[in-house]
Amino acid sequence: MPQESAHAPQRIAERRNALGLTQTLLAEQLGIAQQTMAHYEGGTLRIAVALLSPLSTTLGMSLEELVGVPTKPGKRGPAPKLQQQLERVAALPKAQQRFVMQMLDTVLQQQSG
Template sequence: MAISEDDKVFFARLGGRIAAMRKAVGITQVQMAEVLGVSQQTVNAYEMGSRRVPVSALPTIAKALAVSIEELIGETQKPGKRGPTPKLQQQIERITQLPKTQQKFVMQMLETVLAQASR
């Protein structure tokens, strides 16, 4: 069964969110792979959006990243609540769309600022 364009976009964004959240909490792809019982290459494929994340894996991923399944899949608004996505979430979404080298640069900048702030 062929994957639709909407599904491709969804899984690419989901993978980007997983990667950003994983990095934010300091978990490596190898560690995530161990939690999920898959290979590091599979986790990489999930994050790149080239492989679909099984629905059955979403609770485990969310728990490992300390987020809700809704946050993981990009549904950050509570039912009945309307309004814009929080600015930080919008920025994370934009960062996940950048090329890997630019993502790495942004992560290094954030780590530097956070390290300085904790002094």
């Protein structure tokens, strides 16, 4: 999965361009700075967990498409547990979102190191 998620910045830029959005406009819609959006698209900054759901909605993509998780065609039903959890995190106050992101970063760094 790490190989697939490495292409998320490219998918974001391609989709944004296809929709005719500038980085500035997309950043404004997400409530972030244009420079932050540029770092996300450039792959120099990881996308904040709290932004995944609003970003996928704004770009008209599923979370799976956004992060590069292959979907199984024809499978219907409730949203995957990860998507449900991401949506719950996105609804938390900013301080709690940062705490969850720090925890995730710590775990992911331990896995990759």
